[in-house]
Amino acid sequence: MNSFIEKIAIVAITRHGAKLADKLKSLLGRGDVFVSSKFRSEVKEANFFEVPLKELIASIWSLYDAFVFFVSLGAVIRIIAPHIKDKHVDPAVITIDDNATFVISVLSGHIGGANELTEHIARLLEATPVITTASDVGKTIPVDILGREFGWTLEEEKNITRVSAAVVNGERVGLFQDVGERNWWKRETPIPGNIKIYDSFDAMISEECAAYLIITDRIFDESYSSILNKAVLYRPKSLVLGIGCDRGVSADEIEKLVISTLKKNGLSLKSVKRIATIDNRKKEKGINEFAEKYGFPIQYFTRDELNQVKDVPNPSEMAMKYLGVIGVAEPAAILGSGWGELIIPKVKSKMATLAVARISFNQ
Numbered sequence: 001m002n003s004f005i006e007k008i009a010i011v012a013i014t015r016h017g018a019k020l021a022d023k024l025k026s027l028l029g030r031g032d033v034f035v036s037s038k039f040r041s042e043v044k045e046a047n048f049f050e051v052p053l054k055e056l057i058a059s060i061w062s063l064y065d066a067f068v069f070f071v072s073l074g075a076v077i078r079i080i081a082p083h084i085k086d087k088h089v090d091p092a093v094i095t096i097d098d099n100a101t102f103v104i105s106v107l108s109g110h111i112g113g114a115n116e117l118t119e120h121i122a123r124l125l126e127a128t129p130v131i132t133t134a135s136d137v138g139k140t141i142p143v144d145i146l147g148r149e150f151g152w153t154l155e156e157e158k159n160i161t162r163v164s165a166a167v168v169n170g171e172r173v174g175l176f177q178d179v180g181e182r183n184w185w186k187r188e189t190p191i192p193g194n195i196k197i198y199d200s201f202d203a204m205i206s207e208e209c210a211a212y213l214i215i216t217d218r219i220f221d222e223s224y225s226s227i228l229n230k231a232v233l234y235r236p237k238s239l240v241l242g243i244g245c246d247r248g249v250s251a252d253e254i255e256k257l258v259i260s261t262l263k264k265n266g267l268s269l270k271s272v273k274r275i276a277t278i279d280n281r282k283k284e285k286g287i288n289e290f291a292e293k294y295g296f297p298i299q300y301f302t303r304d305e306l307n308q309v310k311d312v313p314n315p316s317e318m319a320m321k322y323l324g325v326i327g328v329a330e331p332a333a334i335l336g337s338g339w340g341e342l343i344i345p346k347v348k349s350k351m352a353t354l355a356v357a358r359i360s361f362n363q
Helices: 015-028 037-042 053-063 071-083 113-127 157-168 203-204 222-228 251-262 285-292 316-321 329-338
Strands: 009-012 032-036 047-049 066-070 092-096 102-107 128-130 153-155 173-175 195-198 212-214 231-235 239-245 270-276 298-301 342-349 352-358
Touching: 009 015, 009 053, 015 037, 015 066, 015 195, 032 037, 032 157, 037 153, 053 071, 066 173, 071 092, 071 102, 071 222, 092 113, 102 113, 113 128, 113 153, 128 251, 153 157, 157 173, 157 212, 173 203, 195 203, 203 212, 203 285, 222 231, 239 251, 239 329, 251 342, 270 285, 270 329, 285 298, 298 329, 329 342, 329 352
Parallel strands: 009 032, 009 066, 032 047, 066 092, 102 128, 173 195, 173 212, 212 231, 239 270, 270 298
Antiparallel strands: 092 102, 153 231, 239 352, 342 352
C-alpha cells in the first residue's frame, strides 16, 4: 500500500456500512473509524458522531491522508466538493458501496495514492476496484508520480499534461535514464510498446518523439529547449556533497560554493541526496543551517572511516595536521555515496571545501 498514506479515516453512516468499516480497519491493521452514533452496538471501537456528515468531514478534512467512505458516490462528491483544492494537497478519497461490491477511487488517484489504496482495499474485501485514471487503466507509465517511492522529484512540471497525453494515447515517447533506481516499473505487464527506451541521450533526441521522459541529474542548456518543451525531467537522489570546513564558516558561503559548483558542472541541486562530512563538525552552525534550508540529511564519518579511502585525488596537509585525516570533502563524498564515483574533485572557497560523488545504482 502507498507509503505516503499514513492516516486513514473510515466513515460509515448505515448499519451495514458500520460493520464493514469495522471489518476494514481490522483488515488494514490501522485507520480511524467514524460511525453514526445510531450504530454504537455494531462496532468494537469508533468515533461516534451525531452532527451531519458534512460537518464532520469539514472538521477532520485536513487531518487525514485518505478518506474511505461507506457512503454513496453522489453524496461523497457533494460532501467533499467545498474542500477540494489541488491534486498536490488533497487527500485520497475512496467510496465503497454498502455491500462492498465496488471500491471506487474518487479523488487524488495518483499523487494522493487513491488508486493504489483502492486496489489494496478491493483485494482485502474481495471486491471490484473501479479506477478511471487513463495510465492505470492502460497499464502504462504514471508520468506525474514516476519514481516517487524512491524520492525522485519532478522538473518541468508544466509539461506533465502534454507528456501524459502522449503516453496514454500510444504516441511515441522516448525515455532516457542515466542515474537513479532502475526498478521503477512496478506493473506485471511489460512496458508499453510506444515507450522507447534509449541507452544514449543523443540517440533519443536524434529521433522524433511526441514526448520525452528523462531521468537524470544533468542540467541541459538552452540548446535543448525544443526537447525540454515536450519533456518531463525526473531528478533521482544520486549526488552526495562531501563538505569540509573551517570553524565558523557561514551557511551562505557553503551555499554559494555548492550552487556555483553544481551549476558549473551541469548538475541539479534537486538530485542531492545528502551531505557527508567529518563527525567533529556535528555542531557546525554553517553546515547545519545550509542542510536545514534545503532539507538535506547529514551523514558523519569518523577519522578512521575517512582514512579508509585511499588515493584521494587531493589529499590535504592541513586536514592531516589538524584532524588526522587524509582529507574531508573527497573521502566523505565517496563514503557517503557508498563508494560511488567521485565526479567533482575538491574545490575550495575561503573557509570550505566541496567534493561531489555519484551513487551507483545497480538494480
